[in-house]
Amino acid sequence: MTSILEEKYQNLFDIDANLNRLVKKIELLNYINPLNIESEKKQFYSSKYNYEPQFKYPKIRFNGYKLHRLFFSQRLERIKDESIRELYKDIIYEYSGLIECIETIGQGRKFYFNSLKSFGTPTERDIENAKFILRFDDSDFEEDLLPLYNVDDTIAYFEDYRKRYDFDFTIKKSTNISAAAMVQNNTKTLLLRRNYKFSKNQLAVLANHEIGVHMVTTFNGLSQPLKVFSNGFPNNVETQEGLAVYSEYMSGNLTITRLKELAYRVIAADSLAKGYSFSDTFDLLYNQYKLNRDKAFIVTLRVHRGGGFTKDHLYLTGLKKVYDYAKSGEDLNVLLTGKVTLEYKDVILKMQELGLAIPSIHYTDAYLSNDNQNKNFDFILNSLK
Structure with a gap:
């Protein structure tokens, strides 16, 4: 079937394969996390x-200028379908932006401005939404939030959780990630922070978030005829993180x-636009918002790594978009087909009609039934602008 497809859409498959070879070198998360x-x-x-922390970063293992040239040498005019051609054009611009991000990691505002191009910055509405959420009280003692589990306990939990899905991935410990856990898409690996203590709630959150969504979309993407589903659509972070938090x-x-x-x-991401230094952002969170020290450090690190990484504001906007999308009765399956973006839903459906994409093989089990018992969340999520 695929060979017949490839003959029919030879130019598209050639371009897709070319981009696949190039994009393998530019996994941003492999470069953005400090080594120290x-x-x-x-x-x-x-x-x-x-x-002011002086972070060190992995060495870049590609020639950025050469990669740019190869990306823009693709003969997109050979893709006959206009909407698919536009998708690939957007993808090339997206990857080009990521190259610029990686090339300027550790170069202060230079990196920040490249990050802005790729990930944007919080709008006034986003900041209002964040401040609205921060009014809610979370001071009640909950045993499930106590950090009691080490990384080996967490691995055991995830080993059990993974049985829900019929795909195989590697779990590794790492000291060089700023999150408690993250999925490396290109190596099908779940990384866990080695010296981190996890709470019972966090184990469940991360299992649903990292395995139930990020691994699901990794393996769904790999099952697609076109590699773009695995490598990522433009601006897919917002949709992918929205899906992941929605599963929580x-x-x-x-x-x-x-x-x-x-x-x-x-x-914190907004503080970058105001020109805050690392210590300024930390002070804002720790002294003004009274966030505990370690959490304030992690949030500050996440946005200041590289020189100013604005990606983190997209989790909340993504959650709101996915929540509204699901609430309106739309099909989540199409958003799980790979590292895709909500805004390209119609193109994905068209590609499915043409046989260039298939429905999701793996489906997030959290989406099968709504187990949320806290009506506060519906009030909050409905109230976000």
Whole structure:
């Protein structure tokens, strides 16, 4: 079947294969996470939060100029269908932007401006939404939020959870990630922060988020005839993170604390636009918003890595978009077909009609039934603008 398809759409498959070869080299998350987080954190704490961390980053393993040239040498005019041609044009611009991001990691505002091009910055509405969420009280003691589980406990939990899905992936410990956990799409690997203590709630949150969505879309993307579903559509972060947090909500594991964490990320990302330094953003979260020290450090690190990484504001906007989309009765299956973007839904459906894409093989089990018992979340999510 695929060979007949490839003959019929030879030019499209050739371009897709070319881009696939090129894009393998530019996984942003492989480069953006500092190599010396722990040592810089110690120095920052011992300086009474006045020291500006000097993060070190992995060496770049590609020639950016050459990659740009190869991306823009693709003969897109050979793709006959206009909407698919436009998708691939957008993809090339997206990948080109990511190259510029990677090339300028650690170069301060230069990186920040490239990050803005790729990920945008919070709008006034986003900031209002974040501040609205931060009004809600999360001070009640909950045993499920106590950090009691080490990384080996977490691996055991995930090994059990993975049995729900019929795909295989690697779980590894890492000291060089800023999140508690993350999926490496290109290596089908789930990374867990080695020296981190996880709560019972966090285990469930991360299992649904990382395995139930990010791994699901990784393997669905790999099953598609075209590699673009695996490599990623333009601006897919917002949709993908929205889907992931929505799975936390649907599985009944979303908490006010978690929602506020996403709101703090918006506030922190906005501080970049105001020219805040690392210590300024930390001070904002720790002293003004009274976020605990380690959480304030992590949120600050996430947005200041590279020189100013604005991606984190998209989790909340993505959640709102996916929540509204699902609430209106739209099909989530199409958004799980790979690393895709809600805004390209019609193109995906068209590609499915043409046989150039298939429906999702794996489906997020949290989406099968709504296990959320907290009506506050519906009130909050409906109230977001």
